[in-house]
Amino acid sequence: MILEAVMLQVKQGMEEEYEEAFRQASTIISSMKGYISHELQRCIEVNGKYLLLVKWETLEDHTVGFRQSSEYQEWKHQLHDFYDPFPTVEHFENVPLEEMG
Template sequence: MIFEMAHIEVLPGHAAGFEAGVAQALPLFARAQGCGGAELHRVIETENRYVLLVRWETVDDHMIGFRQSQDFQTWRQLVGSHFARPPEVFHTEATEAGL
């Protein structure tokens, strides 16, 4: 299991619209091959900042399967107008160090 972490900054005054767009888009992620779920987190310390955390079986499930799909285009239509800048996206995997 890998995690996609998208750091997203939204335009001032767009938080409610962005969150509503993400709520509409979650079924797009849910039906994507290899997706194990998604969560939107609001950053407490910085207004208008979010982290979208998506669980994928593989990086290719995200980068090829989802990013090259019509569902990705729909996702961007739902939320893209709220972005202050393009999201910073990276993938992580758990190490053996942990609790």
């Protein structure tokens, strides 16, 4: 499993509109091959700051399957105008905390 983590900064005063657009766009990402789950967290200390966490089965499910799809073009159309600056996407993998063997 891969965790996609994105820190998002939404333009001032557009937070409510963004959250509604994100709710609608969520159906796009949740329909993709390899998608497991996602959540959007709102920062308490900084207005307009959000953390998007998406779980994918593989890195390629996100970077190829989603990013190179027509569905991604619709995702961009619905959401990308809200961001300033444009966010950096990072991917993480779990570190086992129990010793093997």
